[in-house]
Amino acid sequence: QVTLKESGPVLVKPRETLTLTCTVSGFSLSNSRMGVSWIRQPPGKALEWLAHIFSSDETSYSRSLKSRLTIYKDTSKSQVVLTMTNMDPVDTATYYCARSPDYYYHNSGYYPDAFDVWGQGTMVTVSS
Amino acid sequence: EIVLTQSPGTLSLSPGERATLSCRASQSVSSSFLAWYQQKPGQAPRLLIYGASRRATGIPDRFSGSGSGTDFSLTISRLEPDDFAVYYCQQHGSSPYTFGQGTKLQIK
Numbered sequence: 001q002v003t004l005k006e007s008g009p010v011l012v013k014p015r016e017t018l019t020l021t022c023t024v025s026g027f028s029l030s031n032s033r034m035g036v037s038w039i040r041q042p043p044g045k046a047l048e049w050l051a052h053i054f055s056s057d058e059t060s061y062s063r064s065l066k067s068r069l070t071i072y073k074d075t076s077k078s079q080v081v082l083t084m085t086n087m088d089p090v091d092t093a094t095y096y097c098a099r100s101p102d103y104y105y106h107n108s109g110y111y112p113d114a115f116d117v118w119g120q121g122t123m124v125t126v127s128s
Numbered sequence: 129e130i131v132l133t134q135s136p137g138t139l140s141l142s143p144g145e146r147a148t149l150s151c152r153a154s155q156s157v158s159s160s161f162l163a164w165y166q167q168k169p170g171q172a173p174r175l176l177i178y179g180a181s182r183r184a185t186g187i188p189d190r191f192s193g194s195g196s197g198t199d200f201s202l203t204i205s206r207l208e209p210d211d212f213a214v215y216y217c218q219q220h221g222s223s224p225y226t227f228g229q230g231t232k233l234q235i236k
Contacts, residue, residue, distance in 0.1 A: 037225070047165075047173065047216055047227040060223045063129055096172055100220075106158060111221050114163035114178035116185075121172050 002026035004036070004097050004119035011125050012087050022080040022097030022119060029075045031055060035100045035112050036080040038071065040093040041121075048093075052112055053080060054103055087126045094121040130155050130219050132228035140236040147204040149231045151217035156197045161221025164193055164202045167230075168213045176215075177202060209235075 008020035020038070027034060037052040051071040052060045061069050065084070073080045080097060097119045100112035131154040141147055151162070159180040165173035175184040177193035180200055190205040204211055212235050217228040 039227075046229045047167075047218075049218075049225045049227060052223075052225065060225075062224045098173075104160065106161070106221055109223075111161060111223070112225070114175055114184075114218070114220060115165075115173075116175050116178075118172040118174070 002099065002117045004099060004117060006095060006097050006119045006122040008095070008122055008124065010123065011127065013128050014088055014126060016087050018082075018084040018087050018091070018124060020082045020084075020095055020097075020122065020124075022082070024078050024080070024099070027099070029055070029073050029078055029080065033102045035103060036073070037098050037100060037112065037115060038080075038082045039096045039098060039115075040091075041096070042090075042093040045093075050084075050095075051082060052100070054110060054112070056110075058110065089126045092124065092126050094123045096121045129224055130157060130222050130226055132217050132219060132226055134215075134217060134228035134231045136231060137229070138232045138234060140234050141207055142236045143207050143209055145207050147207055147211075147233055149202045149215055149233070151195075151200040151202070151228050153198045153200070153219060155222070157200075157219045158221045159196050161219055162193075162195070162200050163218045163220065165216045165218065166211075166213050167216065173216065204233075207233075 035054045038050040098115035099117045102113040162180040164177040167173040181193045
């Protein structure tokens with residue numbers, strides 16, 4: 001059974017750095033086709049894609065948040081980590097990780113397949 | 129950045145009726161990279177449709193997707209009580225991989 005589980009702090013202070021971990025099971029991050037994305041959802045609002053890491057370790061980021069985000073993986077621990085710097089109350093949200101089971105070459109670039117398995121999400125509140 | 133606009137924002141229908149949800153893109157999206165997700169309160173999103181028209185594993189055939197270019201739709205042929213939720217479209221063929229703002233399907 002494929003599962004993803006997010007973990008990290010429930011509360012962070014403004015200007016701090018958030019570190020979230022996505023621990024996967026049922027598949028290997030070293031699989032040549034699979035990738036993982038992070039997506040967030042402020043309370044009562046829509047989903048917002050943040051970052052993706054491909055099996056090759058190539059990464060892709062939200063244009064508006066790129067300067068604040070870093071995504072990387074530790075294959076030996078079956079973990080994908082997202083860091084977000086300079087946290088602000090507007091970053092209060094539920095953060096999800098999700099698996100993409102494949103990728104495709106399209107328009108001179110690589111793009112993930114749809115996100116077929118999601119973690120349960122972890123709620124992060126930014127407040128002093 | 130490709131902006132996805134979903135309509136209507138809220139759709140009120142009764143069980144047994146047909147629902148049609150729209151997703152319009154600001155630029156052309158390859159059909160291979162258009163997906164639909166269902167989200168119920170307090171739950172993570174669930175993949176319904178990928179490649180614009182392919183049902184994900186375990187998704188009943190009352191759900192169907194169609195469209196190309198900039199106009200896509202999700203149709204639920206006969207609504208069941210469990211189908212009332214929020215639905216999101218997403219494009220993942222151009223970074224950033226954007227989501228629409230969602231359509232809330234509620235019981236009339």
